[in-house]
Amino acid sequence: MGSLVGVSEHYFTASPAVEAEERTHRFSIRGVERTVVTASGVFSADRLDKGTQVLLDHVPDPSETGTFLDLGCGWGPITLALAGAAPRARVLATDVNERSLRLTARNAAAAGLDNVRVSPADALLAELRQGSTPVDLIWSNPPVRIGKDALHALLLDWLSLLSDDGEAWLVVLKNLGADSPGGLAGGPGLGREPNGLLEGLQSPAGTPLTRLAHSRVGTRTGPARLS
Numbered sequence: 271m272g273s274l275v276g277v278s279e280h281y282f283t284a285s286p287a288v289e290a291e292e293r294t295h296r297f298s299i300r301g302v303e304r305t306v307v308t309a310s311g312v313f314s315a316d317r318l319d320k321g322t323q324v325l326l327d328h329v330p331d332p333s334e335t336g337t338f339l340d341l342g343c344g345w346g347p348i349t350l351a352l353a354g355a356a357p358r359a360r361v362l363a364t365d366v367n368e369r370s371l372r373l374t375a376r377n378a379a380a381a382g383l384d385n386v387r388v389s390p391a392d393a394l395l396a397e398l399r400q401g402s403t404p405v406d407l408i409w410s411n412p413p414v415r416i417g418k419d420a421l422h423a424l425l426l427d428w429l430s431l432l433s434d435d436g437e438a439w440l441v442v443l444k445n446l447g448a449d450s451p452g453g454l455a456g457g458p459g460l461g462r463e464p465n466g467l468l469e470g471l472q473s474p475a476g477t478p479l480t481r482l483a484h485s486r487v488g489t490r491t492g493p494a495r496l497s
Contacts, residue, residue: 290369300326300351306377312370313344313413322347322411325441328479329409332356336406339364341428343388346374348409353383362405363388364395395427404433411441429482438482 290309297304297318308315314322326348332338335358340348343363353361363374363386371388378386389397398405408428414421429438 297347299347300355302350302354304347304350304377304381306345306347306350306380307373308345309369309373312367312373313342315345318347319344319411321441324479325409325411325439326351329439332359332407335359337362337403338407338409339405339428339431340374341408341410342413343374344370346370346377348411349374349378349386349388350381350383352407352409353378353386354381357383357385359385361386362394364391366391395431398431403431404436405431406433406436408432408436408438408440410438414442439479440482441479 290311292307292309293316294305294307295316297306299318313319322344332352332355334356336356338352338356338359338361340346340352340361340363343349343365344367346363349361349363352359361383363371363378365371365374368390371390375386375388378388397403405428412421412424416424425440432438
């Protein structure tokens with residue numbers, strides 16, 4: 271996802287070696303019942319991941335229009351939520367895992383969502399950089415198992431694409447041994463993007479949800495008011 275090559279075989283491998291055993295599930299995704307197809311070799315193939323569920327339960331509704339990004343789409347639950355909530359927006363779904371991309375495209379099509387485009391991470395990152403295309407909103411349950419340094423590099427790559435008033439909502443479960451995205455935002459590089467500083471807002475009650483946004487006046491941290 272920008273820089274995951276070399277990581278051991280897992281769901282963040284471009285072409286998983288494990289055979290794709292498909293299964294059909296029905297999940298409630300941000301209040302909408304969806305029938306989806308998942309497969310072995312992708313993230314959380316048998317359930318709606320707890321971190322993803324926390325994200326979808328707490329993020330505010332997206333704007334009606336704009337360019338939205340699902341970073342690390344897996345089989346597509348965040349993509350489905352974004353595209354369903356904002357049918358006039360352009361939703362970009364990206365992953366390093368080719369199987370994940372196929373499943374996300376398939377699940378979006380089955381749901382009748384025609385505002386979704388899937389693309390491999392490296393190709394999409396290069397395209398957005400070359401075209402100077404800003405991203406207005408990122409929702410992501412990032413791949414913390416790649417390690418802190420790799421995760422930090424990944425966030426640097428993608429958060430730099432945010433528009434002036436864009437924002438990113440990220441979730442990290444602490445029991446996976448990773449810093450929160452808000453903590454990573456205080457590291458070298460993050461917080462010093464060309465369009466301004468990044469602002470991290472930690473949610474209350476221990477919810478592992480962080481909002482990062484461009485701010486022209488500085489960086490501040492405080493409790494997020496979640497609807």
